[in-house]
Structures are given as C-alpha cells and as structure tokens.
Amino acid sequence: MTDPGTEPQGPTIRDRRRIDPETLQVREPQPEAAAPAAEAVEGEVADAAAPAAEAPAVDPQLAALEQSLSERTLDLQRLQAEYVNYKRRVDRDREVSRAAGVESVLRDLLAVLDDVRSAREHGELTGAFKAVGEGVEKVTARHGLTSFGEAGEPFDPQVHEALMHAYAEDVTEPTCVQVLQVGYRVGERVLRPARVAVAEPAAPSDDQSSSEQS
Template identity: 60%
Template structure:
C-alpha cells in the first residue's frame, strides 16, 4: 500500500512538469519568430545600405573616368596646339626661301642642283603641314588675302584677285601669312550700263529684222506685179 501511494503521489508532479515544458516550448516559438523577423529586417536594411554604397561608389568611379577622359583630350589638344605653334615659328623663317624658289620657277631658273634642293625643301615643309594658297581668279577674302593693289575691271562681277604677288601659307586653320594680291572691282555703274547696252542691241536687232522683212515683202509684191 505504501508503494502504490508513493506512485500515485509522484504522478501529478510528473504531469505538472510536462505541462510546464509545453508552456515553455509554446512561449519560445513566438520569441524565436520575433528574433527571426528582427534578423530578417536587419539583413534587409544591411542589403539596402550596401546597395546604396555600391551605387555611390559606381557614380564616383564614372565621374573620375569622365574627368580622366576630358583631361586626356585637353592634354592632346594642348600638345597639338604647342606643336603647331613651334612648327609655324620655324616655317615662318623659311617663307622668304620658298618665295625665292617660286620666283626662280616662274622665270625658268629652277634648274640643276638648285632645282633638287628647292623641291626637297618644298617636300619637307609640306610633310610638316605647310599649305600654300592663293590663286588668280579667286574671290577676295580679307581673312585670307591682303590687297596691295586695286583697280576696276568690266570683266569681274565682284572683288576678285587678278594677280598673286605673294602666295599665302597656312598650317591647318592657322594662317602664317596671308596671300598678297592685286584685286579688281566691277566698274561703278557697270551693271546698269551693260544692261542698257544689251537692251539697245536687242532694239537695233529688232529694228533691223523688221526692216529686212519689209524689204522682202516689197520685193515679193513687185515680183507678183511684174508677173
């Protein structure tokens, strides 16, 4: 009887312990879920922060790359400009020599060894970018030509270079020396005079044609009468 009573006495305690464990387990589930939710939220915020930092670093890198490209272009442009200035300064001192070669060629004096030297020099300066300009018959451009002589001519309709006294030279768009020229302008009132002359000529031709037609008709009438 004593053992059975002891066994019966222990059973309620055991059941009570199991119930407490169940309550603890049930209470632990919401706590674990809350902790997991907090971790997920913290992880989401961390990912968003990392993405923001990545976007900022990418923008910084793109800006630095653009600045570097602009710097390279500016350095290259400055380098070309400095080279053109240096070459222009050297070639400007050679222009009188090129003028002498041109005059010798115009007078058929560019012969023998002098011809070879002159052609070699012209080839070298052409490789350095020197270009000659200025031709007879060109329309006068004050940015390219320097007028040393002036005249009027009925053969031109606008201010025209009628003679090249010295050719011009340039490197790219840089003018080293303008072409020195003689220019001619249309004669004052030349256009109206020309129009009047053309009208008078047409009138004379018409009158002459009418006179010839009248003479032909009179001859025909006389011939018919004689018949």
C-alpha cells in the same frame, strides 16, 4: 508484479465523445486540451524573439577600420582624378608648344620658298638648286604647310591682302585678278595672306546714271 508506486506503461486513451454513453448527457469541454496549444504558441513567439535579442554587438575597432578605409579610398579617387586632369593639361600645352615651334620654323622658310617658286617660274630651278628647293618644299609640306591664292578667286580679306585695286567690267564682285605673292597656311591657321591685285565691278558712268534716273 507491477510496483504500485509506478504508473503503468502503455498508450493513453482519452474519451472525446461529447455525450456520455452512460448518462446520455452532454459533456463540458475539457480545458486541459487548450493548454498545450497555448504553450506551443508561447514557445514559438519566444523562439522568434530570441534572435533579435541575441544580435551580436558591433566591434568599435572594426567600425573604425572600415571608416578609415572609406576615407582612404575617397582620397585615392580624388588624387587619381587630379592626375588625369594634370596629364591632360600637360599634353595640351605640349601640343601647343610643338605647333608654335613648327610654325615659327615654317615662317622663317617662307622667303626661301618664295625664291624657289620664282626660280621655277623663270626656268632657273635646275641642277643642285633644284634638288635643294624641292627638298625644302617636301619638308615643309610634311609639316602641314600649304600655299593658296589663285587669279580669279573671290577676294577674301581674311586670307588676301590687296596691294593693287582697279575696276573691271567682266567681274561681278571683288575678284583677285593677279597674285603678286602666294599665301601660306598650316591647317586653318594663316601664316601669311596672299598678296593680290583686286578688281571690282566698273562703276556706272555719268551717262548711264542719267539714263537710269530718267
């Protein structure tokens, strides 16, 4: 037997017909049907708002550690940049000092090279003196020392020093007609200008000037 205090178990059947089959009258809509839907919507809104309300609080100690780490990183980057600039300056200064020292030694050897060149021109570069002279020339060439100055090249006051001056009819511009002492340079830097005799185009005579004016 079924306990009268308990409701029967089983499926619930709801009559959703709009027209009553007995009275043939239009039934009013049931307000209870909208209630579960409204409750479901309210539940979804509450669930969506729950994560925002339950956001974890920021740990002050962790924030302080992150700020300290950022500051130390910036200090390390600045220190590294300063070290790179310092190393670049040191390398540049070291190269300038080395080049200055090499130039100073080469400048002191120019007189020896002049003697070697003069002995070769006079056929006196022989024996042990020849070996020593050629050895000095090889060492200086290895450090970038080169000679310049030849007869027939245009006169350039930047690299030539005129010791003699004359006029000539076979030149069209100031020209080095004789090299009295060769010049030397290291790279583009001139250690000693070439000492030369310079000839310029011959000045017109008085007769030529008169004929040109007439």
